[in-house]
Amino acid sequence: MKKAHFLIIRIKIKDEPVVSFFLKLLFLLPFPLFIIRVIINFIPKKVLNDAPIEKEDLKTLLTAKGVLIDIHSKEGDHIFIKTI
Helix, strand or coil: CCECCEEEEEEECCCCHHHHHHHHHHCCCCEEHHHHHHHHHHCCCCCCCCCCCCHHHHHHHHHECCCEEEEECCCCCEEEEEEC
């Protein structure tokens, strides 16, 4: 499995154009994954006890190249995450 180095994040909130614009500016460039890995290492295990995914599985999922998460809500919000 090839490793990814960057994360592309796009978030659009239908009823909040100002917030959507700020999020577009914030995530304009691809986000380096080493920062995400460091953040995940600092999350205590008891925080993720109720999560359906283990901490190590989350790190593996985020570092695999070609992962695509595309979420459309009923309210019209859109979240797009892709590893490259």
